[in-house]
Amino acid sequence: AALAGFRNRPAAWELISCLPSLPPAGRGRTPGPGAAMKRTREEVDATLQIAKLNAAELLPAVHCLGFGPGASGAAAGDFCLLELEPTLCQQLEDGHSLVIRGDKDEQAVLCSKDKTYDLKIADTSNMLLFIPDCKTPDQLKKEDSHCNIIHTEIFGFSNNYWELRRCRPKLKKLKKLLMENPYEGPDSQKENDSNSSKYTTEDLLDQIQASEEEIMTQLQVLNACEIEGYWRILEFDYEMKLLNHVTQLVDSESWSFSKVPLNTCLQELGPLEPEEMIEHCLKCYGKKYVDEGEVYFELDADKICRATAQMLLQNAVKFNLAEFQEVWQQSVPEGMITSLDQLKGLALVDRHSRPEIISLLKVDDLPEDNQERFNSLFSLREKWTEEDIAPYIQDLCGEKQTIGALLTKYSRSSMQNGVKVYNSRRPIS
Numbered sequence: 101a102a103l104a105g106f107r108n109r110p111a112a113w114e115l116i117s118c119l120p121s122l123p124p125a126g127r128g129r130t131p132g133p134g135a136a137m138k139r140t141r142e143e144v145d146a147t148l149q150i151a152k153l154n155a156a157e158l159l160p161a162v163h164c165l166g167f168g169p170g171a172s173g174a175a176a177g178d179f180c181l182l183e184l185e186p187t188l189c190q191q192l193e194d195g196h197s198l199v200i201r202g203d204k205d206e207q208a209v210l211c212s213k214d215k216t217y218d219l220k221i222a223d224t225s226n227m228l229l230f231i232p233d234c235k236t237p238d239q240l241k242k243e244d245s246h247c248n249i250i251h252t253e254i255f256g257f258s259n260n261y262w263e264l265r266r267c268r269p270k271l272k273k274l275k276k277l278l279m280e281n282p283y284e285g286p287d288s289q290k291e292n293d294s295n296s297s298k299y300t301t302e303d304l305l306d307q308i309q310a311s312e313e314e315i316m317t318q319l320q321v322l323n324a325c326e327i328e329g330y331w332r333i334l335e336f337d338y339e340m341k342l343l344n345h346v347t348q349l350v351d352s353e354s355w356s357f358s359k360v361p362l363n364t365c366l367q368e369l370g371p372l373e374p375e376e377m378i379e380h381c382l383k384c385y386g387k388k389y390v391d392e393g394e395v396y397f398e399l400d401a402d403k404i405c406r407a408t409a410q411m412l413l414q415n416a417v418k419f420n421l422a423e424f425q426e427v428w429q430q431s432v433p434e435g436m437i438t439s440l441d442q443l444k445g446l447a448l449v450d451r452h453s454r455p456e457i458i459s460l461l462k463v464d465d466l467p468e469d470n471q472e473r474f475n476s477l478f479s480l481r482e483k484w485t486e487e488d489i490a491p492y493i494q495d496l497c498g499e500k501q502t503i504g505a506l507l508t509k510y511s512r513s514s515m516q517n518g519v520k521v522y523n524s525r526r527p528i529s
Contacts, residue, residue, distance in 0.1 A: 139164045139249060161240045161248040165231065168253035181228060181261035188212060188264070201309045210264060214313035217264040230256040266499060269310030271318045272468040275333070277307065278324060282335040286374055298330035323384045325376075334380075340411050342381040343404065345369050347433045350399070357435065360386065362395040401436045408432050409443055413460040421449060421456040445491035448481075463492050470496050474510040478524040484511075485521055 144162050148155055184192070191212060192198065200219065202208040208219045232255050235243075280297040281290065290296055299307075308315055324333050334342075349368055350360055362382065366375045382388075385404055386397035408431050413419060429438045440449065445463040450456060461480070467473045477484065477492055490503050497503060507513070511522040 138251060141249060144249065159237060159240050161235075161243075161250060163234065164249060164251045165229070165254055166251070168255065179230060179256045179258050181258055183222075183261055183263055185264070199305075201306075203307070206270075206309060209267065209270070209309045211309075211311040214311050216267055216269045216310050216314060218267045220263050220265070221260050222263040223260045228258045228261065229254050230258075268496070268498065269308075269314040269318070270468060271308065271310055271314070274304065274308050274310075274315065274318055275322055275464060277304070278322065278331060278333040281332070283325075283327060283332040283338065284335040285338050285341075285377075298332070300329055301331065304331060323380075325380045327376075334377075336410070336414070339381070339384075340407065342373060342377055343385060343407060345372060346378070346381055346385075346399075347404070351433060357399040357401065357433075359391075360397045360399060362388075362397060402442045405432050405436055405438045406442045406446060409438070410446060410460070410462075413447055413458070416459075418457045418459045421458045424458050445494075448488070461492070463495065466492060470506070470510065474524065475528060478511075478528050483514075483516065483521040483523045485519060489522065 139162075144164075145155065148158075188198065196213060199211045200208055201211055210217045210219045231252055234252060235250075277297070277299055284290060304315055305312060310318070319331060322333055323339070324331050326332075346360070346365065346369070349355075349365060350357065353364075355361075360382065362379065365378055365382065369375075369378045382397045382399075385407070386399040388395065388397055390396070405428075409428055412424065412428060412431065425438065425440075432438055443458075446460070447458050448461040449458045466476055473493065473496060477489060481488075486503070486507065489507070493503060493506055496506055507522055510525065512525050513520055513522050515521070
């Protein structure tokens, strides 16, 4: 049993241990659970005196704690405590759900509607007691209590709690799943295969360690579309075929890239490809708006130039930079201007080779783990400038983390020909 005296200040209280008064050996019976909870005011005052505490400094109400019948046989793992930040706690109180996600070989994460948290067990040297209806000092102050002795039963206990830490959503698996069966068009033989992998929204929520909002945002980044209830990524050659249809129509009709009419596109290209695929392509490479009741798209030149560059680079290990830039400019629609800035996170330029070369290096293909990402990058190139490496580590930055902080933690800096460069802190095999 224990006595809890509340000091007369907000949110501060102390637990004072007290042994029960047991009858001498052989006389009377052993007290049952809860028998030691009954305390008189005289016993409380005597305990305070032994502990050298001034009763005048405490609130008049006293909690006498004792293990009840349920807690006496409970094990430490029978209860789990979860530490929540105020916003998550409010979400639960408002009726929203928190979901724990992860396969057997994955570290568990907890997801709200829009955020993802690492879920880890934190041990504590103090025993955490579960006490139903236990009142805090602030609550007791509001009550008119005069020397109350409140006998309270301990319901359970724990030696640890679950701790949440905000983390990046683990979205690499999302693209991996969708690329098992990319969409190659309605005429593809694969569409008739009932055994091919396809995933609904519920399937993805069940397998991806991220919140629903983060998953839906990443589906947009991947240019995924929902076909017959399943999320699909368009096979790149088929996506470029759709884009080529659109840009050729824009050229033949002499439209402005900033004002491409949806209805006319669907009418002209409908016989060639499904209308929903034409509209999806316009959404991927343009911005939708309405003018005088008609729907238009403003095509994004940077996205189109970037996709064209990927098409040129994907079949070449390395490409002479000067030749590539010439072919690239000739390959994009007339009126669009190419720039190497459009290729950040997609292609890597080697300025030290002669001649200078460019090669495909997609940030999507790099490891998701921070250390593994840096190991991969330093195995490709021993030394990096911040300008070159930044597009490949930007997505690793947390809410309050910067590229500079990541470089400080995972790399070592030095000066080379007056330029700061970064190399690995550890040997790369």
